[in-house]
Amino acid sequence: MSTNDEKKVRTPKGLGPAGRKLxxxxxxxxxxxxxxxxxxxxxxxxxxxxxxxxxxxxxxALTTTNARGDVVASPxxxxxxxxxxVLARLLAALRLPDDDxxxxxxxxxxxxxxxxxxxxxxxxx
Numbered sequence: 001m002s003t004n005d006e007k008k009v010r011t012p013k014g015l016g017p018a019g020r021k022l023x024x025x026x027x028x029x030x031x032x033x034x035x036x037x038x039x040x041x042x043x044x045x046x047x048x049x050x051x052x053x054x055x056x057x058x059x060x061a062l063t064t065t066n067a068r069g070d071v072v073a074s075p076x077x078x079x080x081x082x083x084x085x086v087l088a089r090l091l092a093a094l095r096l097p098d099d100d101x102x103x104x105x106x107x108x109x110x111x112x113x114x115x116x117x118x119x120x121x122x123x124x125x
Contacts, residue, residue: 012041018051019044026096036094043090046083053080 009027011020023044026032032040057076066072 009037012044015044016048016051018047022047026094030096039090039093043087043094046087046090050080050083050087053083 009032011023011027015023023040026040027037053076057074057080060074060076062074062077063071064074
């Protein structure tokens with residue numbers, strides 16, 4: 001990611017409110033390379049999926065009885081937990097800075113990357 005003086009990246013079609021909000025909050029602040037953009041788009045889809053699961057679970061019981069008669073967690077809750085893990089991993093893969101200084105988060109494994117720069121700021125050499 002680096003500064004961007006170019007045109008604004010368009011929000012992908014088909015995203016719901018949560019996905020659009022997440023996309024704009026990242027894409028408006030950071031210039032993404034193509035592979036980072038794909039990760040962000042998938043994270044946005046997961047955010048929308050989490051909203052749909054929350055809506056489906058609203059008003060429903062937290063547990064259900066399976067075919068063997070065991071009381072188990074609602075399938076919506078189980079899937080939401082899995083989607084939350086996926087979302088966290090996708091967002092971590094972007095390694096977005098978490099402070100105003102623009103310092104990127106260290107990657108715990110893999111090759112090193114350059115630091116991110118907020119849009120509109122020149123890279124300091």
